[in-house]
Structures are given as structure tokens and as C-alpha cells.
Amino acid sequence: QEPKTGGVINAVIQPEPPGLMMGLVQNGPTQMVSGNIYEGLLRYSPKLEPLPGLAESWNVSEDGKTYTFKLRKGVTWHDGKPFTSADVVFSIEFLKQTHPRARSNFAQVDKIETPDDSTVIFNLKEPFGPFLGVFEVGSLPMIPKHLYEGTDFKTNPANNTPVGTGPFMFKEWQKGSFIRLVKNPNYYIKGKPNLDEIYWHVIPDAAARAVAFETGKVDVLPGGSVENFDVPRLSKLKNVCVTGAGWEFFSPHSWLWLNNRQGPTANKKFRQAVMYALDRNFAKDVIWNGLGNVATGPSGSSIKYYSSDVPKYDYDPAKAKALLKEAGYNGEKVRLLPLPYGETWQRWAEAVRQNLQDVGINVDMVATDVARWNQRTSEWDYDIAFTYVYQYGDPALGVGRTYVSSQILKGNPFNNVEGYSNPEIDKLFADGAVAFSDSARKPFYDKAQKILVDDVPVAWLLELQFPTITRCNVKNLITTAIGVNDGFRDAWLDK
């Protein structure tokens, strides 16, 4: 079907982003809106293969230490200035100061060369297996050097009127109401984007978002916009399409942090008992409406080197009770922190509490708000805590950080928060990262997965799926592994 041009899309954004300058703010909503404004060098297919973005082509040297990117010609910033290789270098400098993930992703880069305006060459100190997976817009958005160089990034007035190279330009932001993006008329791909405008509506209440969709006021509900209980109802409406695609890169993985340092959870048997006590299929079917998969281990099934050859933990309360007895658990109070992200998570925590209580674990649920949850987990002040984490396609990017001992850093909410420390695992992940070629890396990760699943440093729950709900006449919305976050470049409206 031939794309049609023109039209306006109304989408929902929740919560309201604190800012739209992607280099400074990395939270979900910012990425979702600003993915239209900014672009990265690469995009990724649902199978996580690199696709051209601002880089037209790329190649990797034999030793895996030199990466050469050819940039697309004739690309301009929204303010008309040309986009060049100098901007790429500047962006990496910028992000190394403000973007913790970019900081570690580019830690291996020794130097960057720019022989001409459209060539960028990265020289690595050592081979870094996942290197080709860190160029999407969220990890490395291109930032205009001419606006930021030599300024205080944080207070630069340009932050309020973000300038990128993307298919849409920032137009208007009525705080608390909506963000309006308009078509970039000078976009370097002729005929794109198809749409004229995008409105991102800020509607803080989930039920109200569902109503807004139902009454036709909005056309796109990105993943997580409505409570799960509402998904089946909305998807049954006329002219409504639902897809789980577009989360392959993130593949959100949920688990319970189990505090490995102290209390009953320090005991491996206890942790295994927790795994057996959880009725994860119930959670999937009732709480997540059958969406997602029961997690088998530390890696999501769409992540590279995923292995299903690991010990299995089925729902088995009797076994859990037996293990608890072996662990010598004597009814001490165990604090459970739910994730303060709305009703679904609350219900899930209640179900888990019930599961744990059923096998005789004395659970005390502790309510928190977002700030407090972050503080308590990052300062290790919990026994069991819900969380979910993005995996960024590669175990070296998004999996290892949870389990290696070098990532035990008090004060940070997303690393080895559980305090698991195993030299063998440390080594496996270290070796896996610097090995170059899939066949060389796989064995390390196979082994790591087996050990981890046996040790249960955390209790894995589900591979989550956040369905994107749209009206069916919104076409071609999700084309890449980061889904809505990659912008509405290819989307069009069938009127």
C-alpha cells in the first residue's frame, strides 16, 4: 500500500517529560518524544541488525578495533546548519559528561578521527563485542555542536527549543497539556515524513488516557500508557490495532531484587525457594493479560546469546517450603518494595506477597513513591524489591551490569543492586565483552546464564511486553527495534 501524505497524529505521553533535550535527559518520555527530533547514526531492525541512520554505511576492521562510519550527505540541522562529522565527535564528548550509559559504552574508545566532513573513525583500545549496538538515538543522539560548544550545557537556552536532524521539529510545548511537533520540510529523505504534525498529549490519569483513546481524541497509546486490565477491552474496539513489536532492543525484563548481603535473602536456598513460590504464569495471565513470557533467566529471549539451557523453576510451593526449611528460615520479617509505577505493579506486588505468604514467608509490604523507591534500592535498604530493566540488545550492555561485582555501587539504582559477587561470573562477562565475533562470545554467556540461574541472585519474573495500541489507520508506525522511540519518520495516516 502506497503511503499517503499529510495528517495529524495525536499520541499520549506519560509522564510529562522534564525536558526534550535528549543529551541531558534520558528518561522514557523524553526519548519517546525526542526520537522524532534527534537521530542517531544507526537504527536497528527487530532482529537487532544495524540499519542506516545518519550513517549511510559502516565497516569494521578485522581485529575489531577500528570502526569507520560514512555519514549521509546533505543532512542539515533544523536551523539550517549542515550536519558534519565534527558534530558526531562533539556529541560523544557531550554525552560522556551527561549520559551514564554513553560514558560506559564509549569507555573503550581510544580516539576518534574525522578525515573529512562525512567520515568518522573510532579506534578502540580493545575489541568491544557489542560496539555496533550503541548507535541508536537513545544511546547516542546527535547534538548540534554549533549551539552547544563552549556553553554551560545545563543552562543553555537552546535546551528549551531542541534542535536535531530528525523528521519532525519542535514547535510548541504547553506544559501540562501537550507537545507539538511539526514536519521537517527539509528532511534529507525526500517525501518523508508523511505526517504534518504530531501532538503528544499529557494525560496523567490512566483511565482518562483510555477514555481519550476511546473517544477518538488520541490515536496512539504507546506501551504502558494504559493499565493492562484495559488492554483487552480497548483492543476489542472497532478499528483498533495492537502490537507488541518495537521493544526488541529494550526487551524489558522484570525481576525481584533479592538482597544478597543480609537477612534471609542472603541464603541461596531461600532465594531458590522464592523462585519456586512465585506463580509467574498467574502473573502473566491475570496481571499482564497474557502478554509477555515467563523469564527463564537473566537474559531476555530476544537478547543476543540467550540460552534456554538453564535450570527450571516451575511454580511449586511444596518445593519452596522444603527449601525454606533447609535454609533454616524461621519467619523473620521480609520487606517487599513494590514498584511505584501504577496499579498493575501494585497488583503484582500483592499477588507476589500472597505467593510468598502461602509458602510461609512473612512479608511486610513497604509502600514508596518513585524517589523513595530509587533511594531505598540504590542504598540497599530492602529485602525484596520489584524492578524492571532494559537490556539494550546485548548482554554486555544490559545484562552483565546487574551481576558483576564491579557494578556494586551504592547510590545508583540500576546496577548490581542485589550485591551478588562471584569472581567466575565477573570473568565470564569480562571475557564475553572483549571477545570479537558471535561464535567467540556465545560460550561465555551460555555458562554465565547457567551459573546465575542456579544461584538466583535475583528472582526473574517476566519478559515484559508493553503493547502499543493504535487506531488501525495509523500505518507503519513501528519499524525498528526501539519502536515508537525511533520517531514517526515512516508512519502515515490512511484517511
Next chain:
Amino acid sequence: MLAFIAQRLAKAIVVLFAIVVLNFMLIRMAPGDPAVVMAGEAGASDQMFVNQLREKFGLDKPLPEQLFIYVKGIATLDLGFSFRQQAPVSQLIVERLPATLLLTLTAFAISLLLGILFGTLAARFAGTWLDTAVTIFSLIFYATPLFWVALMAILLFSVAVDWLPSFGYETVGANYTGLAHVLDVGAHLILPATTIGLFFMATYSRMTRASMLEVQRHDFVKTARAKGLRNAVIQRRHVLRNALLPVVTLAGLQAGTLVGGAVLTETVFAWPGIGRLMYEALLQRDYNLLLGVFVVCSAMVLAFNLITDLIYRSVDPRIEFAS
């Protein structure tokens, strides 16, 4: 009169200062800080990131120094900077204030009008079934959680029949101007304002009823009857006017609850007001913004009190502005 206002303002400033200091302490007692929140949202963080943020928010300084800096700012009407939102707090608040004022004032008017109407009715027919009916009607809205009424209103008026918009302040992208714009905003205003209005109506209707019955017993009502005035005239001119005095006082006191009560309604109806701004600032520990909203809300309440006081004084000649 001017002297009176000046005196009240001076007192208000004292209270406001106390509010600033106490709230500053209070808010800082809440565990968690904006750096942690932002680190959490980023989905990944390291020590450098958190430290950078702390420094940016000025959280690395000792607390008394932070307080001093803040109070100094307030003295020059500078509410500080919201680093999270990358904008001066006063700008963020000013952007949202009109919406909140529109909502709360409309709700206020609705609650007062309905409350006085129903209260008068109930007093007029005290002891009859109409009295009971009015009582129960106003209590139903008082006793039902606000967010629930709000959702019901949406389901009824936006989903079941598509009469009124369910969210927002205006039709986004319609670019109405002039009268069309006013009508558009009005249509968006009806549901949230009525939801709050109905809740607060109960207090006023109860108060009006009690006050009317009380005033009815005063001698001057007997005097009025002895004049041969018709009952309707007596009720309106003599009873209602006197009965409204305590209602006015109550209205001033309620103002605080009204502004705060907007949090839920603004959330459910996606109304871009400062109630929501405050709640979000709280969740994100956006200290300056949260404090700013508190200070502005308190100032609004004080202003409300002053206004109702002035109204009271202009209605009741017994209180004089000694001049």
C-alpha cells in the same frame, strides 16, 4: 480601609515567611532527592552522574546555606530555578496558574451558588421531605470520593454521550480564537469545575441552612413580620443577608482546601494546573518547584482570606475599618 489592607498584608508576609521556612524543612525531610529520581529514570547511572546532578541542584551545600539562599531569593520575589524542568520556578507556576485559578474560581462559584440555593431551600422547608432530599443530595457528593465522581462524570458525559470533552484545557490543534475559544475552554471546564463544586457545595448548603434557621429566630425577623412584609421579602432581605455572613467566613477558610483539592481533579481531567504541577514536583523531589507551589498556594489562600474579609466587612457595617 487601605490601612487595614496594609496591616493584613504585613501579617500575611510574616505567615508566608514562616511557611517558607517550615516547608523548606519539611520537604527536605522527605527521603530521596531529585538526583536519585533522575538517575532512576535514566534507567542507568553511575556515581559521576548522581554527583553532577546533586551539584546542579545545589544539594551539595549544607542545608542552612541552602535555606539562606532560598530565603534570600524569595525576598526578591525569585522562587528559584527548577533544574529538572530547566526553567525558573516562577515561570512554570505562572504558566499553570491561570488554569488553576479558572478552575478553582469557577468551582468556588458553583459550590457557593448551589450551596446557598440548596441551603436556602432546605431552611425554607426545614423538617419536610424536601429538606431531607436536599440534605441527602448534597451529602452524596460530599461523601463520594472526588476521583470517583470525576471518573463517573467522564464516563457519563464523554463516553456514554459525547457532550463534553474528558481531558485538557482546550481542544488541542483547533486554534480557536475569540468567542469560539471561550466556548471551547468553557466546555472543557464544565466537568472538572462541577466535580469540585459539587463536593464543596455540601458544606455551604449545610452552613446556609443552619445559619438561616438561626437568623430566623432573631428579633428583627419578628420586627419585619410585624411590618407586614411578605415572607419572601423577609427571607431574602432580612434572613438571607444576615445568614450569609458566616458562609462568607467559611468560604474564606475553605479556599485552602479548594486549591489543594484540585490535585485529584486536575489529575483525572488532565487539567494543566498547579495542583498537578505540585504533585509531580513532589514525586520528583523537585524541591524548588514544590516549595514555590506551596508558597504560591499559601499566598493565594491568604489573598482569598483577605478578600472574603473585605467582603465580610463591606457586608457587615458593624465591623469598621477604623479610619
Next chain:
Amino acid sequence: MMNFWRTMLRNPGGVIGLMILILAVAVAVFGPLLFPTSPWRMVQRPFLPPFTAPGLPLGTDALGRDVLAGIVHGARVSLLVGLVSTMAALAVGIPVGAMAGYFGGRIGDALMRFTEFFQTVPSFALAIVLVAILQPSIVSIVLAIAIVSWPPVARLVRGEVLSLRTREYVQAAVVTGQSHSWIIWREILPNALSPVIVLASLMVATAILLESSLSFLGLGDPNLMSWGYMVGAGRTVIRQAWWITVFPGIAILISVLALNLIGEGLNDALNPRLNKEGR
């Protein structure tokens, strides 16, 4: 006192309210005996409509928990929150108001400024902040509700004390050489109590509602079943399963209504002017 009960019982609204309240208290006290298992237990398929499964007259909720059991157990928490926070608010408001009214002058002024502070900060917002600071639990919720609801008590008591202070029987106590505390406690407060009781009956209702609003924002005590929690949690699935939120909603409505009716009844019974004369 007899007279009081007689007038109270003559007010049909007050009697109905009192009966409902007694019923609710009975449910709160004895209900857990009827439903001995935890109300959090998942007993059946989720989303069972009311009157379809035996033993589950009000159906089940999103996790398959018994709605009726929730309401019965919730009565305890909701009423407790209402009553205890009101008591606490009275415990602060009455002394502050009494002292402000009795001593007047600088002390009174300072106390009233202090009260004003709590009154100008939007009360719901303050409650949210307090609960967030103290971390949600039944204790912090009760405390927060008490903290935001005492100022009206203080104002009311102050007003009453101001007018009672000049009564001749208070002056009589002064001239017979009584101490300040004796005068406040024995002579003034007993006579200032009736409007306070009326206000208190309304505060209980407001407290129950406030708890439900806090629950709605996710600031309820996650370990205790309350009506507010049920309404808030059921709200998200109201389109699929109205009964999860409607039944506890009705429970709140009826209790608040009952308390208000009692308040009205008390108001009439305690106001000699209202119950003596006709019109």
C-alpha cells in the same frame, strides 16, 4: 443528659445515622470473625461478577479476592483511620484553641499564627507530603490526616473559649481563686464541647475520604485493606468490573452519610435554641 438522648432520638436522621454507625462498628469489630482469612487471599477466578459464585455474593476483584471480605476487613481500617485521626486532631486542636482563646494577647496571637500556617498550606497537599515523608503506613496516614485537620478545631474552640471566657460563671471561678488550668478544663471546655462534637462527627467522615484519596495516589498502607484502597484499586478496572469499586464506594458513602446525619442530629440536640422553640 436524658434530655439530650430524648431530643437526639426524636431526630429520625440522627437515629438512622446512629444505627448505621453502630452496624458499621459491629462489622469492624466482629466481621473478621466471619471472614477469618486474610482479605488479600486470592480465592477464585478474577473478575467474578456479584451473585454468580456461591459464597462470593459481591464477586471477586482483579486478582480473584473476595470483595465482601475486603469490605468487612476494610471497615476496621477505615473507621479506625477516621476515629483515631479525629481524636488526634482534637487532642491538638482543643488545647491550642483553648489556650489561644483563654490567654489571648501575644500567646494567643502566636498560636493563631501557628494555626494559620497549617491552614494556608493546602491541606491535601500537606497530607501528601507528610505521608510521603513518613512513608505510607497506617500510623503516618493517621498522623498526616490529624495534622491537616486540627486547625479548624483550634479555630472553633478558640471562638467558643473567647466568648465563654467572659461569661459570668468563668469570672466567678476566677474570683474564687481557681487556677487557669482548672478554669479551662472544668469551667470552659465542657461548655464549648457541643460544637466541637458536631465538627468531630464531620471530621471522621472527611478523614475516611482523605484516606481513600491518599490510597488513590498510591499512598495508602499496602498491608491493610481499607475501603479507600478498594475504591482506588478498583477504579482502574471500573469499565470491566464495576462491582469492585462500587461496593466499597457505597460503604464509604453510607458511613459518611451516617456520620453527617449524626452530626446534624447532635447539632439539633445540643442546641437548646433549636429544640425548644418552634417557628
Next chain:
Amino acid sequence: MSAATAVVSIKNLKLALPPGADRRYAVDDVSLDLTPGKILCVVGESGSGKSMCAHALMGLLPDTIGREAGEIVYDGHNLLALDETGWLALRGRHIAMVFQEPMTALNPLMRIGEQIAEMFEAHNLLTPKERTQKALQLLREVGLPDPERSMRAYPHQLSGGQRQRAMIAMALALEPAVLVADEPTTALDVTTQAQILKLIRDLQRSRNMAVMFITHDFGVVADIADRVIVLQHGKVVEQGAADDVLLRPQHSYTRALLAAVPSMQPPQRAPLAGRAKAVEVVGLDKTYVSGGGWFQPERRVRAANEVNFDILKGETLGLVGESGSGKSSVARLVMRLIEPDQGTIRLGDIDFTRIGGKELRKARSRIQMIFQDPFASLNPRRKVGNIIADGPIAHGTDAATAHKRAGELLGLVGLNASALERYPHEFSGGQRQRIGIARALALEPEIIVADEAVSALDVSVQAQVLNLLEDLKKRLGLSMLFITHDLRVAAQICDRIAVMQRGAIVELKPTAALFSAPEHAYTRELLAAVPGQTSSSRAA
């Protein structure tokens, strides 16, 4: 009496009280006529049904009162059968009323002018402009100073007497045939009362109105009445021409009432010179400052101005003066209920103004007070026994002894000791005042301050209480500061009298000397204003 025909006749009126009241009928078989140009005074003790009759005449009876029997005939119609529309035409236009409390009988939120003009409006008379003019003329007629300003004034801006004049202006606006005045002067001080009485008398004569004048003050009756009707418990016990009733009372109740009226003749009193001073007040000054604040100008009232007096042991000093002259202020200063700006009060050997805290509380037992209002001065939530015993217990007496003593005191003031266990509301006004006296005596004080202690009581009860006080004083050797605005009472009980005007004592003399040879002009004015002097002397 002339045989003019009555404008209104009440015939055998019988009004039932709601169940639970202290008697069945508020008004029982009352008949009376109102004739043009005559004033009918209705007298009787409190609760005897006087106001009921008035309200029945106005059609303003509360709906809890049952209209059992009888009729009220006006212009050939029975008013009791009239519907509300009929009343609307009648009220104000044909029958008008003046109420007792000028404070509360006017709408505080409306200007005086508007309230008078409303009278015309209610009956659709005149244009708005004419109404204003007419109102102005009326105000002038009732002798309000500066009528233009009074038109624009709110009730609270006028004095009690001025308000009552405005009320009268309002009642007279439509030249009604009948004026009902329910205790129109009770709330006013003697001088103002005299003026208002004269006003009513003059207006009534010039307009040939029929007036029903309710009062419980026989002095007033003597001054103003053409005919008198005496009510007791809702029944008419005696009625007739004023002179007949006052001089030749037939019924024992009427006689008792008349006998209780104190005479203006001070009794002979033994001189007390040479005794020690119980109280010595020197240079007492008190200025009330209200309003004020940072920006607000303040209002000052000088309530006590260089007040000097002393009271000898066993002596009663009277303090008289018009309302607002500062009598209560002096009493409160002497009691140290308020602090003086200057001056000293000595109680025997101690300086009462210089002590504080515990010492003050202890010293308080030497001086006690009897309050004006028997209803407001007893805590409704404490038993009588406690009320009396609380004071001694606070001063260290043990509870059992204090309660026993309380029982004895009740006996002393003529009450049964069983009263200990009862609450104040179970007693009548006179009995309550006795309880108040018992409380004052419980601490065995040397001095008693009585601020209008008998003003709120009916004449008959008043006489009893005065006798009791006189008796107790003699037996216990008390000194007394007796405050009153009733010069008749003062004449009977005081050894010496001090006259106060605007915060200052203008004359202080032995009672007999003051009455026979008043020096100060203000004293003479006060004495002249006492009602009923001519006829009561006849009566006495």
C-alpha cells in the same frame, strides 16, 4: 373611665403551651379591650403570659402554641381566624409593635432609613422618594438628633435610646390604630427610659392611638397607664383603672407585687463613722483601648477616671449611674478581673493591686462577687454543690468539709440542702441568685461586690433577695459594694451612695443626704428620672 368603644377586644383567649412546658396554658381565659387614646398596661411577673398576649394581637404566635379558644375582634373580624394574607395587610398598617430589645429588633445590616421606608414598601405606599422623606419626618418627630445622619446610620451606630426611638418611628409610620409595646424601656437606663415614656405618651395622645403597654415595672405603670391589667400564670387576676389598681389593689397577688416595689424613701440608718476601712480605693484609672495595631488608629474609652472611695467594715456603698458610666468597670477593677492603669486597691492590710500568682489567688477569698445574671453566672454543667464547694476546695479545704459547709450555706440563703445534687437549670431565677450568693459566702469573705445583683429579678423576688442580703450582711458583718442603676433599690440598702458619670465619681454622700439634698446636676437628673414617683408615693 370613658366608655369609648374598643378598637380591639381580646375575648376569653386561651393559648396552649406545647407538651412538656411548666403549665398547660400560656394564656388562660384572658379578655381585654384596647380603646383609642388610652394606654392599657399589662403587668405581671416574668413568664405570666404578657408577651403571648401581644404576639397574639400581632398574629405572631409561634406555631407550637395552640389557639384553644377565644377570639380577637378587630373591625368586626376575628383575627384568630385570619389567614396570612389578611395579616399582611393588617400588620404594621393597623396594628404596630415596638419590641423590648432595641439592640436586636433592628436588622444590623440595614440602614435605619431603609428600615423605616420598608414599612411603606410593605404596604405598597408612596414612591421611594416620598418614603425617604416621610421616614426623615418621622425620625424628626420622635426626636432623634440629626435625623439626616440617623437615616443613613446602621443600628449599631445609635445608642439604645436612639434605637428605641427609631423603632417607635417605624411603628408609627403608617399611623396604626393600635400600638403594642412589649417592655419597650426595660433595656434602657432611667434617664432614657423617662424620655421614651414621655415620647410614647405624647405620640399616643396626639394620634389618639390605643396602646397596649407591657411592663413589669410598677413605676412605669404609675407614670403612663390609663388602665392596668395584672396577669399571673396566664390568668387575669385584676383589671381596672390605673388609680384603682395601684391605690386600691383587690387581689392579694397585686398587693404583693406593689408591696415589693422599693420606696424612694431611704430608711433610717445608724452612722458607721469610726469603723476600720475594709476597702480603700485610691486614684483608680482605667482606659480601654480597642482596635489599634500597626496601622490602625485606636479607640479609647476612659471607664474609670481618678476613682477614690473607701468602704468601712459592715458598710454598704452604693454605686449608681447611667448605663456605660463605668460602674461594672470599677467592680471588675476592684475584683482584679481587669488590671487598672493606675491606682491602688487596699483590702485591709494588703495591697490588692500589687500581688500576683498564688498570693493573689489566696487573697481573692477576702473579696467575693455576686453577679448580675443568675442564668449566666452558674456553670450549667456543674452541680450546685460543686459550684459552691469549688472555691473552698481550691483554697485547701478538704472536699467533705467543703460539701458539708455548702449544704449549710444553702440553708443560710433559704434553700434546701437537697439542692446540692441538682444542676442550675433546675432552679428559678431567684433561687439561682441565692446560689450565687451562697457561692460568694462560701469563702467567708470580708467584702462582697454585687454588680446589679437584683436587676434581673422580678420585683417580688428582688425584694426577697434584698432582704436576704441585708440580713446576711448584718449577721456576718460584711462590707458591700452594691452596684445598681435602680435608685429605689439603692435607697433601701446602701449606707452611702456614689454617683458615677463618664468614669468619674461626681458625688458621694450618705444615702439620706443624697436623696434629700443632691448637689450635682447629674444626681438631680437621675433622681428626677426615676419613674412612678408621684403615684408610687401615693401607693406606698
